[in-house]
Amino acid sequence: MAEQGQFPRVITNLAHGGHAILDSAGQDEQMSPRSAVVQESAGTAAHMGTTSFDYLFPGLADEFPAHHLPQDDVEKVVIALLELGTVMVETQEELRDPQLNSPIPPIYTYWGQFVDHDLTAATDNDKAISITDENLPPIAPDEVIHKLENLRIPALNLDSVYGDGPFAAPVANKDAVPYDGIKFRLGLLSPVPAAAGVLIPPVDDTQRDLPRKADRTPLVGDTRNDENLVVAQLHVAFLRFHNAAVDWVRDNEPEWESDAEVFLRARNLTRWTYQWLCVHDYLRTVARPDVVDRVDTAEGNLLALDRRGTYMPVEFSVAAFRFGHTMVRGAYDWNRNFGRPGDKIAPIATLDQLFQFTGRGGFVGSLPTLPSNWPVEWDRMVDKNSQFANRFARLIDTRLAPPLGEMINEGNDPGLPERIKDLLKHLARRNLLRGYRLAAPTGQAVARELGVVPLSRAELEQGSSDVVRNVLETGGLFDRTPLWFYVLKEAEVRELGRRLGEVGSRIVAETLIGQIRNDPGSYVNQTSWSPARGVLLPSGRPVRTISDFLRFAGVL
Known part of the structure; x- marks a missing residue:
């Protein structure tokens, strides 16, 4: 599953939060992992293919609409969802005490975004199931499954990083991930005048941008990883981790001799480390550890392939895994130029700036690559024991930071009606409408299906404004x-915003762990692989945390 040659591994021009609708999808026979590796090594480029979306709880979908949002008055429900989305985004005046942050460092917000891009890919070709139509009735689950297609293999296999690999033959007029031999090519920083800020250590390390074309388009496996500077810098870390893994294999595992062998070994070690960290660091930080342990040690898994084959759960993609949106800060302690009060240029780097200082955002000032005063200082983004409040993600709750109600890189097509522009710029409204249109079951139905006591009305009202209570009431x-x-x-x-609750933890853990189990090339399907059998830090320690990952990559 992790190496199916019919899938595009280099995907460009995707918009955040879109989804793909294809009139017809090919039914090509799936390759075995071995045959796909042979094809890749021989230089056969991937071609178009899709995998399916489906429902993690098929019994609820089969009884549609009994376990879904009200259907009797669609217009009333849509109005309620739009109103609810509006009040979920705080205004500047409503910003809470800055001390009310989660205990989770910001890196976990964007690690989750990176994972999302690795699992699912889509386009704005959503005419068949659109959230911008005037009439927005829910689509029946069977129709959603038939029409909604995923352009990524739903596996944590880093196809968004590796693209077609270093051995694929060039394809005319097709962008490709650039390699120097079996290592990734990196982009160079653009130097800026001293008045614009100091260089970020190590000052002699200029390879800290994504590789780019002359028009600033990133040459990466998924251009969504350049939509904000945090995920772009994280993608750089993955490129550098692989390059360091190549060196490590050559220095420590002489049994791998040819370039092809070293590349495949380094890629496996990079993938397995990433997958292991997703379970043992990422999930155990953002979700309830007891739930993660229960899912990880259970014999079965909700994501059983059985009759449905490879698929991505709707409940995960359009609902549960979007919890990370509430963790996004409106500003970050980014680096010594744009971080703490007293730093050289400004006390904060705003979220808007982190969108502007990407290729898509134009790097403000028309530089061809990332300015030398803007690389991240990861130590400000990974410390679970920091003394600074703005070095943590926001709470996981029902409130989003103000910039997510007016996303500067979305809805800017001058040909769009103002109503559509406003909707595309507003993340909460988009999320709620998409969940309704794609027939996601209700939270209460999922809780009961999992044997969890649903939230009571009192819990739903707890901490909610009068406006939220009224919207929930009038919308049913x-x-x-x-x-x-x-x-x-x-x-x-139930968790004071410090991590996901039981329902959220189950959906996210079942999906991520299930995809790893279902991938025959993953670390769990190797013989007793653990980080102790992977790359090692200079101290001899295994890579067991995301901080270790960044350290091995040479960016922390």
Whole structure:
């Protein structure tokens, strides 16, 4: 599953949060992992293919609409969802005490975004199932499954990083991930005048941008990883981790002799480390550790392939895994130029700036690559014991930072009606409408299916404004609550916003661990692989945390 040659590994021009609708999808026979590796090594480029979306809880989908949002008055529900989305985004005046942050460092927000891009890819070709139509009734689950297609293999296999690999023959007029031999090519920083800020240590390390074309387009496996500077810098770390793994294999494992052998070994070690960290660091930080342990040690898994084959759960993609949106800060302690009060240029780097200082954002000032005063200082983004409040993600709750209500890189097509522009710029409204359109079950239905006591009305009202209470009441959403909002509210009231609650933890853990189990090339399907059998830090320690990962990559 992790190496199916019919899938595009270099995907460009995707918009955040879109989804692909294809009129017809090919039914090509899936390759075995071995045959795909042979094809890749021989230089055969990937071609178009898709995998399916489906429902993690098929029994709920089969009884549509009994376990879904109200269907009797679609217009009323849509109005309620739009109003609910509006009030979920805080205004500047409503910003809470800055001390009310989660205990989770910001790196976990964007590690989650990177994972999302590795699992799912889509386009804005959503005419068949659109959230911008005037009439927005839910689509029946069978129709969603038939029409909604995923351009990524739903496996944590880093195809968004590796593209077609270093041995693929060039294809005319097709962008490719650039390699220097079996290592990734990196982009160089653009020097800026001293008045614009100091260089970020190590000052002689200029290879800290994504590789780019002359028009600033990133030459990476998924251009969504250049939509904000945090995920772009994380993608750079993955490129550098692989390059360091190549050196490590050559220095420590002489049994791998040819370039092809060294590349494949380094890629496996990079993938397995990433997958292991997703379970043992990422999941155990953002979700309830007891739930993760239960899912990780269970014999079965909700994501059983059985009759459905390889698929991505709707409940995960359009609801539960969007919990990371509430963790996004409006500003970050980014580096010594744009971080703490007293730093050289400004006390904060705003989220808007982190969108502007990407290729898509134009690097403000028309530089061809990332300015030398803007690389991240990862130590400010990974410390779980930091004394600084703005070195943590926001709480996992039902409130989003103000910039997510006016996303500067979205909805800018001058040909769009103002109503559509406003919707595309507003993340919470988009999330709620998409969940409704794609027939995500209610939070209460999923809780009951999992044997979890659903949130009570009192819990749904707890900490909610009068406006939110009124919207839930008038929209009939107290007993049938949108799954995305429910997962956030569960985290807010049952875990104090410090991590996902039981329902959110189950959906996310079952999906990520299930995809790893279902991938025959993953670390769990090797013979007793653990980080102790992977690359080692200069001290001899294994890579067991995301901080270790960044350290081995040479960026921390």
